[in-house]
Amino acid sequence: MLRVLNPVAALLLAVFAATAAGPAGAQVFRPTEFSLGNGLQVVLIEDHRAPVVQHMVWYRVGAADEAPNMGGVAHYLEHLMFKGTPGVPPGEFSKIVARQGGRDNAFTSSDYTAYHQLIARDRLELVMKMEAERMVQLSPPADEAKRELQVVLEERLSRTDNNPSALFSEQFDAALYLAHPYGRPVIGWPDVVSRLTLDDAMSFYRSHYAPNNAILVVAGDVGPAELQRLAEKYYGLIPMRPVPPRARVQEPPQLAERRIVMRDGRVAQPSLRRSYLAPSRSAGETQHALPLEVLAEILNAPAGRLYKALVEGDGPAASAGSWYSSLSLDPTSFGFGIAPKSGRSLDEAEAALDRVLATLLQDGVTAAELTQAKSVMLAEAVYARDSLTGAARLxxxxxxxxLTVEDVEAWPRLVQAVTAEQVLAAARAIFDLRRSVTGRLLPRDQS
Incomplete structure (x- = not known):
C-alpha cells in the first residue's frame, strides 16, 4: 500500500493543475456540499457515466500536527486503521473491498490523512459502513500493533534509508525548516518511530479522529439525496468530540542562505536542488500563491525557460525542473532540481539557474508566456472530471x-485574472537567496 504522500509530490502538482475547466468563471465540478449534525463535512462530485464511486474520508491531521517526541505516529495510526474493528477483523478491510471488485488505500501527509475506496456504486453502502466503524471503534490487538510497527520501520528502510535521494530530501527539508514541523519526515525519524506504542497511536486517534475533524468526499454515480441518507445512517450516529487546535510552531524569518552537501557511494548522477520559502493559498503572503502557480508553468513547461536556458543546445543540464504547490496549511516552498550533463559541473548548472532567475527578476514574464501558461493550465482541466480519484483528491x-469548495471552483477565474505584474511581484517576493536552501547530492568521491 502507498502509505506516505510527500506534499510536493508530482501527483499533487498534477491534480492541482487540473482544477479548471471551460471559460473563466465557469464551474469546474459543480459539487454539492452539506454538513451533518456532528460536524462532518460532506462533498459530492456527481459523475453518472459509469456505476462507480470514489469514497474518501479525510482527516484534518497529519505529521505536522504530531508532538516532536511522537514523530511518525500519524503514519503509524494509518497502518493500524486496517487492523480491526468489532465488525471487521484485523487485515480483512482490504480483502472485503477486493472481494467486492474494488480497490482501497490510504496515505498520510504533513497536513492530512486520507482513506479511500474505488468501488461499484451498489457497494457504496458497504464501504461507508466499514469506514464509519473504524472512525470510532478502532480496536487493533496489541500483537498486531507490534508487528505493524515493524512493517513501518521496514518501509522506512526500503523507501528512505536504502535510497540516497530520499535521505537527501530529508536532510534538505530539515535545513529548509528550522522550527516548523514540515522539516520532519512524514514517516518519522527511525529512533522516534521505534519507540512508538499502541497507546501512543490510540491517544492520537482519540484526539483527532472525529467526525467534526473529518471530510467525506464522494465522486461518482450517486445523487445528493442518496448520499445524505447513507451519510446520516452511518456517519451521523458518531458523536462529535473535542479536537485540539492545529497549533504549530511557525518558521522564524530566514535571514541567511543555507547550503548542504551530501555524499553517498550509491549516487551515480550528481544533482542540485534549491528551494525558497513561499506562501501557500492559506498562509503567508497569499496574494502571491496563484501568480506562483502560473510562474511554475512558465518555468517548467516542456519548452519553458528552464529547458531553454539549461537543457537546450549547449546548456549544462541533462534535466531541469521546478515545482510549487499552493495547497498547504502553512507556508510552503518553491523548488528547483537540476541534473548536469556528462562532463558538465554543478557549478555551471547553478550559475545557469541564477541567470534565469536574475533575468526573471529584472524583466518579468512576457505577455506570450503568460497567455501560453494560462492556456495550458485551463486546457488541462478539460479532463479533470474524467478522473473520479483526481476530483476527490483535489x-x-x-x-x-x-480552502473552501468555493475556492476550488473559483480557480479558473482567479488564474485567468493573474497579470504579468503580479507574477513579477511574486517572484521578487520569494526569490531571495537569503530565504533559500541549496543542496548538492554527490557520489562519495566527488568534490
Missing part, C-alpha cells in the same frame, strides 16, 4: 489545508 487536499 477537494480533500484543498479542504484540509484551509
Amino acid at each position: 477537494f480533500g487536499m484543498a479542504l484540509t489545508t484551509g
